[in-house]
Amino acid sequence: MIKEQAIHDLPALIENLTEVIRGRGGKVFLAKTKTDAVNYVAEVCKAHNAKLAVKAKSITSEEIGLNHALKSSGVEVAETDLAEFILQVSKEQPSHIVAPAIHRSRERISNLFKERFQTDKLLDTGEQLTEFARDVLREKFLSADVGISGANLIAAEEGTILLVESEGNIRLVTQLPAIHVAISGIEKIIPSKKDFGIFIELLAASGTGQSLTSYTNILEPPLDLPILNLNGRNDIEREFHLVLVDNGRMQMRADKVLREALYCIRCSACMNVCANFQAVGGHAFGGECYTGGIGGAWTIGTTGKTEEGRFAELCTGCSRCVPNCPVRIDIPRMNAVIKSRLMKAEGGPSIQKRLFADFSRLSRLASVVPELSNWINSLPIGKMLLEKAAGVDRRRAIPRFAKKTLVKQFQEYRNASPVAVGKNDILQRAVLFADVYTNYNSPHVGMATIKVFDRFGIPLALSEVFPEGRASQSQGLLERAEREAQTLAIYLEELIDEGNEIIVVEPSVLSLFRYDYGKLIKNDKQFEKLATHTYDPIEFLNKLMDGDRVDLSESILPAAGRLLRPLDRPPAHLFYHAHCQMKTIGAGNAATDFFRRLGFEVEVSSVECCGMAGSFGYKKEYYDLSKNIGNDLIIQIKASESFNDEKVILASGTSCREQISAELSNPIYHPIEYLERILS
Amino acid sequence: MNLIEEFVQSAAAAAARVEVIPSESRFLNESLSHLIQNEKSVLLSLSNELGPKLFSKFRLDSRVIAEPSKEQLKSTRVGITDAFCGVASTGSVCVSVSRSFAVPISMLTRSHIVIIDSKTIVPRPRDIFSTHFLGGKGLHRSFSFITGPSATADMGQLVRGVHGPGELHVIVLAA
Numbered sequence: 001m002i003k004e005q006a007i008h009d010l011p012a013l014i015e016n017l018t019e020v021i022r023g024r025g026g027k028v029f030l031a032k033t034k035t036d037a038v039n040y041v042a043e044v045c046k047a048h049n050a051k052l053a054v055k056a057k058s059i060t061s062e063e064i065g066l067n068h069a070l071k072s073s074g075v076e077v078a079e080t081d082l083a084e085f086i087l088q089v090s091k092e093q094p095s096h097i098v099a100p101a102i103h104r105s106r107e108r109i110s111n112l113f114k115e116r117f118q119t120d121k122l123l124d125t126g127e128q129l130t131e132f133a134r135d136v137l138r139e140k141f142l143s144a145d146v147g148i149s150g151a152n153l154i155a156a157e158e159g160t161i162l163l164v165e166s167e168g169n170i171r172l173v174t175q176l177p178a179i180h181v182a183i184s185g186i187e188k189i190i191p192s193k194k195d196f197g198i199f200i201e202l203l204a205a206s207g208t209g210q211s212l213t214s215y216t217n218i219l220e221p222p223l224d225l226p227i228l229n230l231n232g233r234n235d236i237e238r239e240f241h242l243v244l245v246d247n248g249r250m251q252m253r254a255d256k257v258l259r260e261a262l263y264c265i266r267c268s269a270c271m272n273v274c275a276n277f278q279a280v281g282g283h284a285f286g287g288e289c290y291t292g293g294i295g296g297a298w299t300i301g302t303t304g305k306t307e308e309g310r311f312a313e314l315c316t317g318c319s320r321c322v323p324n325c326p327v328r329i330d331i332p333r334m335n336a337v338i339k340s341r342l343m344k345a346e347g348g349p350s351i352q353k354r355l356f357a358d359f360s361r362l363s364r365l366a367s368v369v370p371e372l373s374n375w376i377n378s379l380p381i382g383k384m385l386l387e388k389a390a391g392v393d394r395r396r397a398i399p400r401f402a403k404k405t406l407v408k409q410f411q412e413y414r415n416a417s418p419v420a421v422g423k424n425d426i427l428q429r430a431v432l433f434a435d436v437y438t439n440y441n442s443p444h445v446g447m448a449t450i451k452v453f454d455r456f457g458i459p460l461a462l463s464e465v466f467p468e469g470r471a472s473q474s475q476g477l478l479e480r481a482e483r484e485a486q487t488l489a490i491y492l493e494e495l496i497d498e499g500n501e502i503i504v505v506e507p508s509v510l511s512l513f514r515y516d517y518g519k520l521i522k523n524d525k526q527f528e529k530l531a532t533h534t535y536d537p538i539e540f541l542n543k544l545m546d547g548d549r550v551d552l553s554e555s556i557l558p559a560a561g562r563l564l565r566p567l568d569r570p571p572a573h574l575f576y577h578a579h580c581q582m583k584t585i586g587a588g589n590a591a592t593d594f595f596r597r598l599g600f601e602v603e604v605s606s607v608e609c610c611g612m613a614g615s616f617g618y619k620k621e622y623y624d625l626s627k628n629i630g631n632d633l634i635i636q637i638k639a640s641e642s643f644n645d646e647k648v649i650l651a652s653g654t655s656c657r658e659q660i661s662a663e664l665s666n667p668i669y670h671p672i673e674y675l676e677r678i679l680s
Numbered sequence: 681m682n683l684i685e686e687f688v689q690s691a692a693a694a695a696a697r698v699e700v701i702p703s704e705s706r707f708l709n710e711s712l713s714h715l716i717q718n719e720k721s722v723l724l725s726l727s728n729e730l731g732p733k734l735f736s737k738f739r740l741d742s743r744v745i746a747e748p749s750k751e752q753l754k755s756t757r758v759g760i761t762d763a764f765c766g767v768a769s770t771g772s773v774c775v776s777v778s779r780s781f782a783v784p785i786s787m788l789t790r791s792h793i794v795i796i797d798s799k800t801i802v803p804r805p806r807d808i809f810s811t812h813f814l815g816g817k818g819l820h821r822s823f824s825f826i827t828g829p830s831a832t833a834d835m836g837q838l839v840r841g842v843h844g845p846g847e848l849h850v851i852v853l854a855a
Contacts, residue, residue: 082834082842106836126835130842133835137843142754160822168830168844171787175777193819197806200825211694212770212805214844216825223777223822228784230750 002198003263003327006190007253013156013189014244020159026222026240030186034064034247041066041148041181042073044241048179050075050145054137056163056170057081058150059266060185060245062289063302066148077148078140080169082133089116137169143231147173151184152265154242155193160220161242162196166213174219178227178235183243186250187262193218199265202326252301257337261297263327270294270321270331275580275609275629276314285314293321293331296338306345312338314622316613317474318580319511333519339476352392353475356615393623406434406443410450410462419459430501430540432460433492435509437654439465445505448676449537453503455679456544460503466491468509469520474614485512485520492534493526502534505670507652508614510536511581536582536652537672539590545597572648573601575640576671577633577660579653580609591650591671602650603640607633612655630659637664650674683768683801684852691771694828695840696848698771703797703853709737711851715793716743716758723748723759723789725781730762730797730853748781759785759845760793763826765800765814766852767807770827773850774808777822786826792845794826798854 006013018028031037045053053070055061055077067077067088079088090112110123113132123129149170153162161182163170174180190199200216221240229235252258271277271292274285282291287299287308296312315335322330343349404412430453438446446462453460466488472481492502492513504510512520513534518527535543574595578588592602611629616622637649637660649668651657657668669677681689684700691698701707716722721743726735738744745752761782763773773794775786786792802808805825808818830844840846 080843082832086834109835126837126839129835130832130839134842141843158819166831167842168787169842171783171824172843175783175787194809197804197809200805211690212772212825212827214694214827214830216772216805216827218824219777219822221822224779225777225783226779226781228750228753230754 001263001327002190002195003265007187007259007262009191010186010189010250010253013191014186017154017156017159017189017242017244020157021221021240021242024159024220024222026159026242028242028244030244030246031064032246034245037064037183037243037245037247038066038069040241040243041183042070042075044179044181045070045075045146046073048145048239050179052076052078052140052144053146053148053181054078054080054140054144054169054173054177055084055147056149056165056173057084058148058183059289060150061148061183063185064183064245064247066183075146078137078144080137080140080167080173081165082130082167082169085133085137086112089113141169141172141176144177145231145233146179146181147175147177148181148183149173151182151188153196153199154184154189155191155196156189157192158220160193160196160218162193162199163217163219164200164213165215165217168215170217171215174217174221175223175225176228177231178229178233178237179239179241180221180223181241181243182221183245186244186246187264189244202265202267248302248304251304252297255301257334258297258301260329260334261294261301263329264294264298265327267326268292269324269326270329273320273324273608275318275320275607275611275632276316276625279611279625279629280314285311287311293335294329297334300338306338306341309338310342313342314625316609316611316616318609318613319515319584320580320608322515323584330519333516336473336476336478336481340478343476349475349477352619353477356471356475356618358471392618393620401440402443404443406439406446407462407465409443409447410434413447413450419454428458428501428544429499430458430460430503431463431495433463433502433504433509433534434465435468435504435506436465436471437506437509442654442670445670445673448670448673449503449505452537452541452672452676452679456541461500463495463502464491468512469516470508470512470614473512473516473520474616482520482522485517486522489517489521489523489526489530492530496529496533500533501540502530503537503540504534505537505652505672506654507536507579507582507587508655510534510587511585514585515581536587536590538594538652538675539587542590542594573603573641574648574650574674575603575605575637575643576650577605577607577610577637577656579651579656580613582652583608591652594671594675595650601641605633605636607636610651610653610656610659612653612659614655617655617659626659630663633660634663637666648674683803684798684854686768686803687766687771687798687801687852689771690767690769691773691828691850694771695831696771696828696850698850698852700798700852700854703734703855705734705737708734708795708851708853712738712760712793713741715849719743719758721745721752721756723752723756723781723785725759725761725785727762727764727776727778727780727782729764729776729800730795734853748785753781753784753788757789758791758793759789760795761786763794763796763800764817764821764823765802765808766796766798766850767803767805767825768801769804770825772805772825772827774818774823774825777824783824786824787844789845790841791847791849792826792829793849793851795851795853798852801852 029040151161222238277285277292286295290298296309300309312335317332467484469481469484514531582588611626617626650671688698763775765774802813807813829840829848830842832842
């Protein structure tokens with residue numbers, strides 16, 4: 001990865017770049033702190049007696065507080081990106097990297113302009129508003145003394161700056177006034193402009209979905225370009241200043257977790273797929289300057305204070321950002337580490353965090369007398385106590401503990417109907433992993449899997465019950481998650497070495513084995529084994545069918561037909577919501593593919609995450625947000641083809657099913673559970 | 681699909697208007713005259729990417745300004761420049777930063793007419809940074825990829841023509 005290597009070689013790249021630009025007559029200033037950076041820019045303005053600077057969008061300039069500093073030294077700064085202009089007029093801070101003003105409606109912009117500029121012009125349409133802003137800013141461009149830009153990337157070997165934009169303001173900022181100051185974080189430096197092409201293609205693909213934004217500028221300043229002096233000045237030479245901002249980045253580089261944030265190319269794809277960010281925006285899910293899932297690490301890095309990154313708690317670990325990030329930054333992992341650091345700084349986990357992290361131990365206790373536990377949990381007093389002591393929102397139904405755990409049900413089932421197939425007829429050795437949720441709360445899903453697999457000559461064995469590390473990790477108890485993961489990995493590896501495939505019904509657990517364990521168990525070989533031998537049950541059946549190892553459709557179709565024929569209609573419409581983490585590990589389509597093979601119409605939700613995210617939706621402080629996000633899913637289900645109370649909804653995540661069943665009385669099944677119903 | 685066809689399609693998808701004409705002075709003159717029929721004056725700047733002979737006829741048009749004053753730069757609506765290459769996958773044209781007036785013309789006017797030689801169309805953006813294309817020309821200059829007109833979505837809908845030209849016409853000179 002180019003960025004990874006570049007951050008590794010950063011000190012040498014900075015040196016190289018400095019030499020090249022100085023050799024061309026430009027000036028380079030390496031600013032250790034934000035104060036150093038703003039003071040330097042103020043000095044440049046002062047040396048040229050500049051009164052007005054036109055500025056392109058630059059997050060780094062926000063980070064160092066440039067506008068404020070220049071203003072206090074008597075320089076007016078005109079933000080020229082339209083979104084930034086609107087924000088400057090309304091004196092807000094940006095909340096989103098690529099399109100900072102998207103949360104403002106046209107009507108509000110119109111009122112804002114009328115109020116601020118005292119104009120009677122018609123400002124109803126987007127065209128009118130744009131034309132008005134253009135005129136105001138064109139005046140600024142024609143009279144500005146200095147242009148200030150950021151940089152998307154800088155090539156060290158050639159001293160080339162890459163600047164991507166759609167409005168044309170960056171071209172004017174960098175090429176109209178004779179004096180150009182570019183401000184950039186040091187992490188933007190890559191070795192050579194030969195690599196620009198690939199980044200240009202990446203940015204185009206992930207940012208706004210256009211093929212390429214209108215202007216992609218490749219500049220090697222000071223530029224050899226006529227000086228127009230439209231501003232009335234008599235500048236005779238072009239001058240270029242590159243301000244390279246450290247401001248904590250070298251510290252981030254030394255931190256093996258935060259370092260990854262330096263690879264960010266600010267395309268904002270992570271925020272576009274983040275359900276929480278889309279729901280609350282950058283003011284809640286962000287710091288002074290950096291927002292969203294990636295914002296926690298950046299805020300901590302540039303302020304030097306872990307506390308400033310507390311908003312990272314809003315990351316549920318749904319992981320939808322990971323496959324959407326063009327440089328594949330593991331944002332959920334970074335946020336788990338931030339949560340863990342915050343907790344340590346506070347002297348340990350809160351009661352709430354301990355409760356959720358201890359779900360496995362608590363479940364074991366509660367399941368000794370499940371009726372009693374369920375009864376207490378359903379009482380107003382029980383709920384009140386949970387809310388008071390542990391911050392569990394009393395509006396949530398507490399997961400019910402099953403009367404008999406999966407382990408118990410499995411023993412009874414096998415005792416009553418022992419495996420009938422002979423050893424040699426076994427199609428595939430496989431073990432059902434008894435995860436904590438399935439064992440204590442949804443054993444019926446586990447039993448359904450066993451029964452379905454029995455029919456196809458795959459008599460499943462049942463694993464021991466282990467905490468998998470999911471609960472600990474999401475509460476920020478990282479060391480504990482690592483211990484749990486490492487113990488379990490040894491156990492699973494043994495099973496795999498004996499020739500077993502591992503079937504996992506709970507998607508958040510499956511994605512642990514296939515994704516998170518890569519970092520939790522710190523053993524690449526072992527992880528590789530786990531990642532390639534663990535399956536969602538339906539995914540596994542698809543694989544058998546694909547490999548022609550068994551024609552499942554023959555066994556299933558007549559049964560499916562039986563179920564459907566009496567109703568005298570084509571195979572039923574199903575609504576399927578893929579679990580967020582299932583999508584990330586590439587198993588999001590398994591159930592859709594499977595049931596479509598059987599002739600079902602399957603509608604699929606387009607929401608990234610149901611908003612429940614395990615414990616997240618239970619917490620008092622996030623209940624409303626969680627419900628708000630879940631509402632998008634509920635709306636989609638209600639709008640689906642031939643919706644009525646009977647319509648079957650499929651969701652593999654226990655917490656997705658909780659979220660949906662709190663609002664709808666429809667039958668909701670794990671896909672394997674539904675398959676078992678069709679078959680019997 | 682050949683590179684010219686792909687270029688035409690991508691440029692049109694990026695909201696540029698594209699025409700392909702034979703690389704001859706009279707055809708170019710015809711196209712340009714048609715495009716500027718309602719204009720009182722136009723700015724023209726060439727940076728030797730195309731043979732000067734191609735413009736021999738068009739240059740005689742009295743509305744053509746080759747050495748603009750400050751006032752003319754600020755107020756003229758239409759500007760014509762050449763570009764040193766095009767990109768097929770994105771429909772971009774690449775305008776060099778040079779001693780000519782191509783940069784100010786292509787950023788200050790309302791309508792930008794840009795002329796490229798079809799032989800300079802490369803497949804993808806990354807090819808401009810490779811020595812295999814254009815004789816490595818793209819590696820040794822400052823330039824801007826221009827892909828369709830200036831645009832914004834910040835006013836609640838897509839609007840073309842913000843700080844840069846709201847119209848982009850591309851004339852491709854085929855062999």
